[in-house]
Amino acid sequence: MTPSRPADDRLVGFTLEIPYDVVKTPRLMDQESVSQYLSYVGLDKSYHPSSHPVLDLDYLTTIFQAQITSFPYENLSIHYNPFHRILLDPQHLFTKLVTSPRRGRGGYCMELSIFFSHILRALGFSSIHYSGVRNRNRTNGTPQGPYNGYVHLVNILTLPNTNPAQQYVLDAGFGGDGPTFPLPLTEHLIHHNTIGTQQIRYTRDWLPDQRFRDESKGALKHWIYEYRNSPEKPWNSYYAFVPEHEFTELDFENLNVFLSECERNHQTYTVLVIRFLRGGEEGEQKIKGKVMMVQGEVKQNLGGRTELVKVCRTEEERTEVLKEVFGINLTEEEKGAIRGWASELKGE
Numbered sequence: 001m002t003p004s005r006p007a008d009d010r011l012v013g014f015t016l017e018i019p020y021d022v023v024k025t026p027r028l029m030d031q032e033s034v035s036q037y038l039s040y041v042g043l044d045k046s047y048h049p050s051s052h053p054v055l056d057l058d059y060l061t062t063i064f065q066a067q068i069t070s071f072p073y074e075n076l077s078i079h080y081n082p083f084h085r086i087l088l089d090p091q092h093l094f095t096k097l098v099t100s101p102r103r104g105r106g107g108y109c110m111e112l113s114i115f116f117s118h119i120l121r122a123l124g125f126s127s128i129h130y131s132g133v134r135n136r137n138r139t140n141g142t143p144q145g146p147y148n149g150y151v152h153l154v155n156i157l158t159l160p161n162t163n164p165a166q167q168y169v170l171d172a173g174f175g176g177d178g179p180t181f182p183l184p185l186t187e188h189l190i191h192h193n194t195i196g197t198q199q200i201r202y203t204r205d206w207l208p209d210q211r212f213r214d215e216s217k218g219a220l221k222h223w224i225y226e227y228r229n230s231p232e233k234p235w236n237s238y239y240a241f242v243p244e245h246e247f248t249e250l251d252f253e254n255l256n257v258f259l260s261e262c263e264r265n266h267q268t269y270t271v272l273v274i275r276f277l278r279g280g281e282e283g284e285q286k287i288k289g290k291v292m293m294v295q296g297e298v299k300q301n302l303g304g305r306t307e308l309v310k311v312c313r314t315e316e317e318r319t320e321v322l323k324e325v326f327g328i329n330l331t332e333e334e335k336g337a338i339r340g341w342a343s344e345l346k347g348e
Contacts, residue, residue: 029122072106104327112173
Protein backbone atom coordinates (compact mmCIF):
# COMPACT_ATOMS: atom_id res chain seq x y z
CA MET A 1 0.00 0.00 0.00
CA THR A 2 1.22 3.49 -0.78
CA PRO A 3 2.46 5.11 2.43
CA SER A 4 0.03 7.69 3.75
CA ARG A 5 3.01 9.97 4.34
CA PRO A 6 5.41 9.86 1.39
CA ALA A 7 8.97 10.96 2.03
CA ASP A 8 9.38 14.63 1.29
CA ASP A 9 12.65 16.43 2.00
CA ARG A 10 10.78 19.73 1.94
CA LEU A 11 9.15 18.83 5.26
CA VAL A 12 12.43 18.25 7.11
CA GLY A 13 12.84 20.94 9.72
CA PHE A 14 9.88 22.95 8.47
CA THR A 15 7.97 25.35 10.71
CA LEU A 16 4.28 24.58 10.88
CA GLU A 17 2.20 27.55 9.86
CA ILE A 18 -1.54 27.76 10.29
CA PRO A 19 -3.04 27.91 6.77
CA TYR A 20 -5.75 30.36 7.85
CA ASP A 21 -5.59 33.97 8.94
CA VAL A 22 -6.28 33.41 12.63
CA VAL A 23 -4.66 36.68 13.69
CA LYS A 24 -7.71 38.67 12.64
CA THR A 25 -10.18 36.29 14.29
CA PRO A 26 -11.71 37.67 17.51
CA ARG A 27 -10.73 35.77 20.60
CA LEU A 28 -13.14 32.93 21.33
CA MET A 29 -15.77 33.61 22.25
CA ASP A 30 -16.91 37.21 22.44
CA GLN A 31 -20.42 38.38 21.63
CA GLU A 32 -19.54 39.25 18.04
CA SER A 33 -18.22 35.72 17.54
CA VAL A 34 -21.51 34.33 18.85
CA SER A 35 -23.40 36.52 16.39
CA GLN A 36 -21.24 35.26 13.53
CA TYR A 37 -21.81 31.66 14.58
CA LEU A 38 -25.60 32.03 14.85
CA SER A 39 -25.74 33.71 11.46
CA TYR A 40 -23.68 30.93 9.90
CA VAL A 41 -25.91 28.13 11.26
CA GLY A 42 -29.11 29.98 10.32
CA LEU A 43 -30.42 31.04 13.73
CA ASP A 44 -31.76 34.50 14.48
CA LYS A 45 -30.82 36.91 17.26
CA SER A 46 -33.41 35.45 19.64
CA TYR A 47 -30.82 32.72 20.32
CA HIS A 48 -28.13 35.25 21.21
CA PRO A 49 -27.31 35.66 24.92
CA SER A 50 -28.19 39.36 24.65
CA SER A 51 -31.80 38.28 24.07
CA HIS A 52 -31.76 36.27 27.32
CA PRO A 53 -33.14 33.00 25.91
CA VAL A 54 -34.16 30.26 28.30
CA LEU A 55 -31.37 27.68 28.35
CA ASP A 56 -33.69 24.69 28.33
CA LEU A 57 -33.69 21.41 26.40
CA ASP A 58 -35.54 22.90 23.41
CA TYR A 59 -32.92 25.63 23.07
CA LEU A 60 -30.07 23.14 23.46
CA THR A 61 -31.58 20.77 20.89
CA THR A 62 -32.01 23.55 18.34
CA ILE A 63 -28.40 24.66 18.77
CA PHE A 64 -27.12 21.07 18.55
CA GLN A 65 -29.03 20.22 15.40
CA ALA A 66 -28.02 23.50 13.78
CA GLN A 67 -24.41 22.60 14.60
CA ILE A 68 -24.41 19.10 13.11
CA THR A 69 -26.29 20.15 9.95
CA SER A 70 -24.00 23.14 9.34
CA PHE A 71 -20.59 21.59 9.95
CA PRO A 72 -20.02 18.17 8.36
CA TYR A 73 -17.89 15.48 9.87
CA GLU A 74 -14.85 15.40 7.57
CA ASN A 75 -11.16 14.59 7.82
CA LEU A 76 -10.07 16.54 4.74
CA SER A 77 -7.38 18.47 6.61
CA ILE A 78 -5.41 15.22 6.83
CA HIS A 79 -5.55 14.64 3.07
CA TYR A 80 -6.17 17.94 1.26
CA ASN A 81 -3.75 20.11 3.22
CA PRO A 82 -0.14 20.99 2.36
CA PHE A 83 0.84 20.32 6.00
CA HIS A 84 -1.36 17.22 6.51
CA ARG A 85 -1.94 18.30 10.09
CA ILE A 86 -5.05 18.89 12.17
CA LEU A 87 -4.96 21.82 14.56
CA LEU A 88 -7.22 21.93 17.61
CA ASP A 89 -6.66 25.53 18.66
CA PRO A 90 -10.19 26.93 19.17
CA GLN A 91 -9.39 30.24 17.50
CA HIS A 92 -8.08 28.43 14.44
CA LEU A 93 -11.20 26.25 14.40
CA PHE A 94 -13.48 29.28 14.52
CA THR A 95 -11.73 30.75 11.50
CA LYS A 96 -11.74 27.48 9.57
CA LEU A 97 -15.42 26.74 10.25
CA VAL A 98 -17.10 30.15 10.47
CA THR A 99 -15.15 33.10 9.15
CA SER A 100 -13.21 31.50 6.31
CA PRO A 101 -15.37 32.66 3.38
CA ARG A 102 -18.25 30.16 3.24
CA ARG A 103 -16.11 27.23 2.20
CA GLY A 104 -18.45 24.70 3.80
CA ARG A 105 -15.77 23.15 5.95
CA GLY A 106 -16.28 20.91 8.96
CA GLY A 107 -13.83 18.73 10.84
CA TYR A 108 -13.34 15.41 12.49
CA CYS A 109 -14.49 14.53 16.01
CA MET A 110 -11.99 16.49 18.07
CA GLU A 111 -12.23 19.60 15.92
CA LEU A 112 -16.02 19.68 15.99
CA SER A 113 -16.55 18.83 19.66
CA ILE A 114 -13.88 21.19 21.00
CA PHE A 115 -15.23 23.99 18.81
CA PHE A 116 -18.81 23.24 19.92
CA SER A 117 -17.81 23.23 23.59
CA HIS A 118 -16.53 26.80 23.29
CA ILE A 119 -19.72 27.81 21.49
CA LEU A 120 -21.89 26.35 24.26
CA ARG A 121 -19.91 28.15 26.95
CA ALA A 122 -20.30 31.44 25.11
CA LEU A 123 -24.05 30.85 24.86
CA GLY A 124 -24.25 30.55 28.64
CA PHE A 125 -23.90 26.83 29.42
CA SER A 126 -21.31 26.76 32.18
CA SER A 127 -21.50 23.17 33.46
CA ILE A 128 -19.86 21.29 30.60
CA HIS A 129 -16.79 19.08 30.31
CA TYR A 130 -15.10 16.64 27.93
CA SER A 131 -15.06 12.88 28.31
CA GLY A 132 -12.73 10.61 26.35
CA VAL A 133 -14.36 7.80 24.38
CA ARG A 134 -13.28 4.27 23.38
CA ASN A 135 -14.67 3.14 20.01
CA ARG A 136 -15.06 -0.30 18.47
CA ASN A 137 -13.95 -0.86 14.89
CA ARG A 138 -16.47 -1.66 12.18
CA THR A 139 -16.34 -5.01 10.40
CA ASN A 140 -18.69 -5.29 7.42
CA GLY A 141 -20.43 -2.16 8.62
CA THR A 142 -21.04 -3.33 12.20
CA PRO A 143 -18.97 -2.43 15.30
CA GLN A 144 -17.22 -5.55 16.55
CA GLY A 145 -14.30 -6.69 18.66
CA PRO A 146 -12.65 -4.97 21.63
CA TYR A 147 -12.95 -1.33 22.58
CA ASN A 148 -9.93 0.63 21.37
CA GLY A 149 -7.97 3.13 23.37
CA TYR A 150 -9.31 6.68 23.53
CA VAL A 151 -9.96 7.91 19.98
CA HIS A 152 -13.08 10.08 20.34
CA LEU A 153 -14.69 12.57 22.69
CA VAL A 154 -18.09 13.80 23.81
CA ASN A 155 -19.29 16.85 25.73
CA ILE A 156 -21.11 16.19 29.00
CA LEU A 157 -23.47 19.06 29.84
CA THR A 158 -25.62 19.56 32.92
CA LEU A 159 -28.74 21.44 31.93
CA PRO A 160 -29.26 24.45 34.23
CA ASN A 161 -32.31 24.73 36.48
CA THR A 162 -33.13 21.01 36.41
CA ASN A 163 -33.97 19.22 39.64
CA PRO A 164 -32.56 16.68 39.97
CA ALA A 165 -29.69 17.83 37.77
CA GLN A 166 -29.94 16.19 34.35
CA GLN A 167 -26.83 15.47 32.32
CA TYR A 168 -26.87 15.28 28.52
CA VAL A 169 -24.28 13.89 26.15
CA LEU A 170 -23.52 16.03 23.09
CA ASP A 171 -21.67 14.16 20.36
CA ALA A 172 -21.19 16.69 17.57
CA GLY A 173 -18.55 14.72 15.71
CA PHE A 174 -19.30 11.01 15.45
CA GLY A 175 -20.78 10.92 11.98
CA GLY A 176 -23.65 8.97 10.48
CA ASP A 177 -24.62 6.73 13.40
CA GLY A 178 -24.15 9.37 16.06
CA PRO A 179 -27.02 10.89 18.06
CA THR A 180 -28.90 13.65 16.26
CA PHE A 181 -30.01 15.37 19.48
CA PRO A 182 -28.74 15.85 23.05
CA LEU A 183 -28.94 12.38 24.58
CA PRO A 184 -29.86 12.21 28.29
CA LEU A 185 -27.43 10.23 30.40
CA THR A 186 -30.12 7.76 31.42
CA GLU A 187 -29.69 4.00 31.33
CA HIS A 188 -31.82 1.83 29.00
CA LEU A 189 -33.96 4.75 27.76
CA ILE A 190 -34.65 4.05 24.07
CA HIS A 191 -34.82 6.93 21.59
CA HIS A 192 -35.67 7.20 17.90
CA ASN A 193 -32.63 8.70 16.17
CA THR A 194 -34.58 10.97 13.78
CA ILE A 195 -33.62 9.27 10.48
CA GLY A 196 -35.43 6.12 9.37
CA THR A 197 -36.13 3.50 12.05
CA GLN A 198 -32.81 3.63 13.91
CA GLN A 199 -32.98 3.50 17.71
CA ILE A 200 -30.28 4.45 20.22
CA ARG A 201 -29.73 4.11 23.96
CA TYR A 202 -27.15 4.01 26.75
CA THR A 203 -26.37 1.03 28.92
CA ARG A 204 -23.82 0.72 31.73
CA ASP A 205 -21.43 -2.18 32.12
CA TRP A 206 -17.86 -3.27 32.67
CA LEU A 207 -15.74 -3.49 29.55
CA PRO A 208 -14.50 -7.04 28.84
CA ASP A 209 -10.84 -6.13 29.54
CA GLN A 210 -11.63 -3.97 32.57
CA ARG A 211 -9.97 -5.66 35.55
CA PHE A 212 -10.61 -3.19 38.37
CA ARG A 213 -14.29 -3.74 39.21
CA ASP A 214 -14.52 -3.10 42.94
CA GLU A 215 -17.15 -0.35 43.16
CA SER A 216 -16.58 -0.03 46.92
CA LYS A 217 -13.07 1.21 46.07
CA GLY A 218 -14.13 3.58 43.33
CA ALA A 219 -14.29 1.39 40.23
CA LEU A 220 -16.68 2.78 37.62
CA LYS A 221 -18.65 1.06 34.90
CA HIS A 222 -18.64 2.56 31.41
CA TRP A 223 -21.63 4.13 29.75
CA ILE A 224 -22.04 2.35 26.41
CA TYR A 225 -23.66 3.94 23.36
CA GLU A 226 -25.72 1.37 21.44
CA TYR A 227 -27.80 1.50 18.27
CA ARG A 228 -29.99 -0.77 16.17
CA ASN A 229 -31.40 0.03 12.75
CA SER A 230 -34.94 -1.18 13.57
CA PRO A 231 -36.78 -2.44 16.68
CA GLU A 232 -36.57 -6.09 15.64
CA LYS A 233 -32.79 -6.07 15.17
CA PRO A 234 -30.15 -6.71 17.87
CA TRP A 235 -28.38 -3.86 19.62
CA ASN A 236 -24.85 -2.96 18.50
CA SER A 237 -22.46 -1.53 21.11
CA TYR A 238 -20.45 1.24 19.50
CA TYR A 239 -18.48 3.24 22.06
CA ALA A 240 -17.94 3.62 25.79
CA PHE A 241 -16.96 6.38 28.21
CA VAL A 242 -16.92 7.29 31.90
CA PRO A 243 -18.49 10.75 32.44
CA GLU A 244 -16.69 11.19 35.77
CA HIS A 245 -13.30 11.03 34.00
CA GLU A 246 -12.76 14.53 32.67
CA PHE A 247 -10.40 15.06 29.75
CA THR A 248 -8.77 18.37 28.86
CA GLU A 249 -7.88 19.88 25.51
CA LEU A 250 -4.23 19.03 26.18
CA ASP A 251 -5.22 15.35 26.42
CA PHE A 252 -6.79 15.59 22.98
CA GLU A 253 -3.70 17.29 21.56
CA ASN A 254 -1.83 14.05 22.27
CA LEU A 255 -4.58 11.84 20.87
CA ASN A 256 -4.87 14.05 17.81
CA VAL A 257 -1.30 13.25 16.78
CA PHE A 258 -2.04 9.52 16.67
CA LEU A 259 -5.42 9.84 15.00
CA SER A 260 -4.35 12.24 12.27
CA GLU A 261 -0.71 11.27 11.70
CA CYS A 262 -0.20 7.57 12.50
CA GLU A 263 -0.24 5.41 9.37
CA ARG A 264 -1.95 2.59 11.28
CA ASN A 265 -5.03 4.70 11.84
CA HIS A 266 -7.72 4.59 9.12
CA GLN A 267 -8.10 8.37 9.19
CA THR A 268 -4.75 8.75 7.44
CA TYR A 269 -5.62 6.60 4.43
CA THR A 270 -9.40 7.08 4.07
CA VAL A 271 -11.23 10.26 3.08
CA LEU A 272 -14.41 10.56 5.17
CA VAL A 273 -17.25 13.09 4.92
CA ILE A 274 -20.72 12.90 6.54
CA ARG A 275 -23.26 15.71 6.35
CA PHE A 276 -26.64 15.69 8.07
CA LEU A 277 -29.36 17.33 5.97
CA ARG A 278 -31.78 19.88 7.40
CA GLY A 279 -35.35 20.04 6.07
CA GLY A 280 -38.74 21.59 6.74
CA GLU A 281 -39.77 25.21 6.68
CA GLU A 282 -37.18 27.98 6.63
CA GLY A 283 -35.44 28.20 9.99
CA GLU A 284 -36.69 24.78 11.08
CA GLN A 285 -34.01 22.42 12.41
CA LYS A 286 -35.57 19.08 11.52
CA ILE A 287 -33.03 16.55 10.27
CA LYS A 288 -34.30 14.78 7.17
CA GLY A 289 -31.36 12.61 6.13
CA LYS A 290 -27.63 12.30 5.65
CA VAL A 291 -25.14 11.98 2.82
CA MET A 292 -21.79 10.24 3.24
CA MET A 293 -18.51 9.73 1.41
CA VAL A 294 -16.06 6.95 2.24
CA GLN A 295 -12.97 7.28 0.06
CA GLY A 296 -14.70 7.28 -3.36
CA GLU A 297 -18.15 5.93 -2.53
CA VAL A 298 -20.99 8.39 -2.01
CA LYS A 299 -24.14 7.19 -0.23
CA GLN A 300 -27.29 8.84 1.06
CA ASN A 301 -30.11 8.04 3.46
CA LEU A 302 -33.23 10.21 3.24
CA GLY A 303 -35.21 8.30 5.82
CA GLY A 304 -35.26 4.78 4.45
CA ARG A 305 -32.35 2.57 3.46
CA THR A 306 -28.86 3.81 2.69
CA GLU A 307 -28.29 3.91 -1.07
CA LEU A 308 -25.16 4.14 -3.19
CA VAL A 309 -25.30 7.35 -5.23
CA LYS A 310 -21.96 7.54 -6.99
CA VAL A 311 -18.49 6.02 -7.09
CA CYS A 312 -15.69 8.52 -7.66
CA ARG A 313 -12.61 7.13 -9.38
CA THR A 314 -10.53 10.25 -9.91
CA GLU A 315 -9.59 13.26 -7.84
CA GLU A 316 -11.46 15.50 -10.26
CA GLU A 317 -14.65 13.52 -9.67
CA ARG A 318 -14.24 13.53 -5.89
CA THR A 319 -13.51 17.23 -5.51
CA GLU A 320 -16.51 17.99 -7.74
CA VAL A 321 -18.73 15.85 -5.49
CA LEU A 322 -17.32 17.59 -2.42
CA LYS A 323 -18.43 20.88 -3.93
CA GLU A 324 -21.79 19.91 -5.43
CA VAL A 325 -23.06 17.38 -2.86
CA PHE A 326 -21.38 18.44 0.39
CA GLY A 327 -20.91 22.15 -0.28
CA ILE A 328 -17.17 21.97 0.44
CA ASN A 329 -14.94 24.18 -1.70
CA LEU A 330 -11.25 23.29 -1.73
CA THR A 331 -8.55 25.62 -2.97
CA GLU A 332 -6.27 24.53 -5.81
CA GLU A 333 -3.41 24.22 -3.32
CA GLU A 334 -5.50 21.92 -1.14
CA LYS A 335 -6.56 19.80 -4.11
CA GLY A 336 -2.94 19.27 -5.09
CA ALA A 337 -1.83 18.32 -1.58
CA ILE A 338 -3.27 14.80 -1.83
CA ARG A 339 -0.96 13.77 -4.67
CA GLY A 340 1.20 10.82 -3.65
CA TRP A 341 -0.89 9.92 -0.62
CA ALA A 342 -2.56 6.56 -0.04
CA SER A 343 -5.98 8.22 -0.14
CA GLU A 344 -5.48 9.71 -3.61
CA LEU A 345 -7.90 8.49 -6.28
CA LYS A 346 -5.96 7.56 -9.41
CA GLY A 347 -8.71 6.38 -11.73
CA GLU A 348 -8.14 2.71 -11.00
